[in-house]
Amino acid sequence: MADALRCAVLGMAHDHLWSNLNELAALPDVELLAGAEYNP
Helix, strand or coil, X not given: CCCCEEEEEECCCCHHHHHHHHHHHHCCXXXXXXXXXXXX
16 A cells, blocks of 8 residues: 655645645545645
């Protein structure tokens, strides 16, 4: 079995990002690690 895809996101401002993250989180062998945004 392959290692899990580990994902971190820099810049959370784009609306489409949230649906992309939900789709990634639903996949087996994907681990969402972190998110960061420059603008509070």
